[in-house]
Amino acid sequence: MTEQQDGGFHVRVEGGNTGQIIAGEHNVALQHQAATNPVDISRLTEFTRAVHQAASVLNLSPDQERELARLTTEILRTADAPDPDHSRLRTLGQSLRTVLEGAAAGALTSGLLGMWTP
Incomplete structure (x- = not known):
């Protein structure tokens, strides 16, 4: 009202x-x-670890590789905190998805993007 x-x-x-x-x-x-629902931290960390493991075969540019490494490290560090900042995790997760979306299209990239949706 x-x-x-x-x-x-x-x-x-x-x-x-x-x-x-x-x-x-x-x-x-x-x-x-309005505040959004908390991030599903276990799904986000699973997504992040899968992206990190697949990085070498994603055919990323050097800039994308550096950004991917920075984001995966920061997501895992933030998720592991005693009181994780869900807003920050959502932003970092969205940024990681953006890096993947900018990568060469392929079945692996599509599969990884399907693992976590903000």
Whole structure:
């Protein structure tokens, strides 16, 4: 429910909001993204380890290889923390998928991308 009071918007959200809230007037908008579900850490680490093991046969450029190595190391380190940062893990996982998507298309790349979806 949105009400305009005192020259501003007051928004009350009840229930399980999992989308976005956008309120605005006169070409000015405020946007809030609701918190997403936690990352499935076991699936993300399984995906990350599989990508790391397959890296040598993915025909990546040197830049892609360096980025893949950096991302896999950071994902595994972050996932292993006592209180893993799910937002950071989601971002790192999405970045790793982006590296793979930029790689040469092939059955192995497609199979790896199917292992984890953000």
